Amino acid sequence: MAHPLRDKAAVSGIGETAYTRGTPKSGLALQLEASLAAIADAGLDPRDIDGVVPYFPGGGIAEDFVANLGLTDLKLSVFVPMGGATCVAAIQTAAMAVATGVCNHVLISVGRTGFSGARVSTRLQQFPQFALAAEFEAPIGLFAPAQLYAQGARRHMELYCTTPRHFAEVAVVTNVSFAPSGEKEGLTVAGLFLRG
DSSP, X not given: OOOTTTTTOOOOOXXXXXXXXXXXXOHHHHHHHHHHHHHHHTTOOGGGOOEEEOOTTTSOOHHHHHHHHTOOOOOEEOOOOOGGGHHHHHXXXXXXXXXXXXXXXXXXXXXXXXXXSOOHHHHHHTSGXXXXXXXXXXXXXXXXXXXXXXHHHHHHHHHHOOOHHHHHHXXXXXXXXXXXXXXXXXXXXXXXXXXX
């Protein structure tokens, strides 16, 4: 059975900023710059945007996008605080908004200053669901997303006979599809196993 959102929405524009180690720009400034590039890439005007899914935490709120981009008719504003799944959940949320007719064009904004700004450990503390992590995961040594996702990946392997090669294939396809411009070459399944 096809997913209910299949062919109901599309990514129409992508924008990115320079990838640097250290920047004087804020997370919001980076998001606004990338947002304008994505809107232009889609062939749209900022006034066409009627939904916003800002990055949580560390970016801006809907009002920042309204004020800085001149959005005139915002029908949707959603925060999706899901840690490492935030970007995927944001895409699904935007697709639902378009598929149901709530919005025509939803802007998903992601940007952060991981080197010059808040580190991963600091950002994690801002997610409400990580309040439980301090009580249950931290005492047994689970602190980083890779450690937390490893348990789910291992369970998936047990239930569905998933192999490390399957995970490597996902990494390669994701890298080719979503890597920043100019960084889409060189990653192969065989190469991932050689690195190990």
